Amino acid sequence: MSLVRRRQRVLVLGLFLVFSFLLLSLELKGERLPLAPVDKMIVSVTSPVQEGIKTSQRAVVNLWRWYLDLLFVRQENIRLKEEIAKLRWEMLKLKEEVQAQERLGKLLELKEQLPLPTVSARVIARDPTGWFKALWTDRGADDGIRKNQAVISYHGLVGRVVEVFPRFSKIMLMVDPNSAVDSLVMRSRDSGIVYGRSRSGLVMQHLPLTATVTAGDLVLTSGLERVYPKGILVGQVTQVRKGTAGIFLEAEVSPGVDFDKLEEVLIVRAEQGGPELSN
C-alpha cells in the first residue's frame, strides 16, 4: 500500500514538474499554453483578494511606522525637554551674572564718585528674627572695618557697623528702631532726626514748626553726629504732620534703599566726621 502511494506521489510530482517545464519552455519560446481565459479568470478572482491583502499589509506597515515615529517623537521630546532645562539654567545664570555686573558697576561708579575711602562688601546673611533690622557682610576687622562706620549703597544710606569680627561685620540698618540719623531736608535745609520704625520705614522728627517741608522732598545726612558722611541720601518725604507734643513737625520718610534686595554695599572707612559730599 505504501509503495503504491509512494509511486502515486512520484507520479503526481512528475506530472506537475512536466507541466511546469512545459509552461516554462513554451514561455521561453515565446508561446503560451492556451490558458489565457483561465489566467484571466484567476486574475479577476484573485486580484481583489490580493488587493485586500496589500491594503491590510500597508495598514500594518503604516501602523508600525506610526508607532516608530511616536517612539522617536517621545525620545526627541525627552531630549528637547532636557535641552530646554539646560538652556534655561544657562540663561538664568547669564541673567544673574549680567545683573550682578550691573550692580557691581553701579557700586564701582559710586565708589569712584565718593571722596571717601570705601570698601565693597557682599551681604552674606540677614537678621532672621525680624525684630531688629540687621545684616551681615563678608568684611571685618581684617579689612579695616571698625564699629560705627557708615554703610551706603548706590541708592543711599544703609546703616552703620555695630559689630565687627575679623572677617565679618554686622550692620544695623537705618530702619532698625534703635537707629537715629541726624538729617536735613535737601531743598529747605531744615534739620531733624530720622528714626527707624522697622517695617513702616522712617520718621523724621524734631523738625521746627516753621519748616517748609513737603511731600517729595529728599532727605540727606547732615554729618553732624560724625558717624555718617554729610550729603548721603536717606530717603524721600511722603507725608508731613504735627508731632504729638505739638511743638515740632514730623515727616514720614520712605527710605531710598530697598533693604530686602541689598546684595552689595560700600562701607565707608573714613574716620568719623570725614569729608562731606557735595549736595
Add this chain to the structure above:
Amino acid sequence: MGVKPDLIVVLVVFVAFHYTYLPGAVLALLLGYLVDLYSSGPMGLNVMGKVLVHYLAFLAARTVFLNSVLLQGGVVFIAILGEGLMLFCLRKFVGLASGPFIPFFSFSLLKGAYTAILASGLFLGILFLLRSFGTKAVTLTAKTLT
C-alpha cells in the same frame, strides 16, 4: 533592501506538514501558478519551485516534528533558501538572466531569516483561520499534534 517575507512558502510548508500529499501538491501548483501570473518572470518557474518545495517538505514531515518555534522557523528558512537555490539553478539552466550568485544568495538568506522569524506566528494564524472555518477540513498528522 526591500526584503519581504515569503508567505506562499510558509503556506506550502504548512500544507506539506498538515495534509496528505495530493491536496498539498495541487495547492502548491496553484500557488506557484498564481505567483507566476503576478510576477514578471516566465510562467512555470514558480510552479516548479513550489511543487519541489512542497515535495521536499512533505518528505521532511516524516521525520521532523514541528513542535517548537525554532524548528518551524528552521524548516521555513531551509525551504526558502532551497527554493531560492533551485530557482537560481533553473534560471541558469534555461539561460535566463539571474545576476551574480552572491547578491542573490544574500537576498535569499535575508528573506529566509525574515520569514523564519514570522513562521511560528503565521502557522498559528493559519491554524486559527482553518479552525474558524471548521477543523474537519484540516488533516492533522500525529506529528503536529504534539
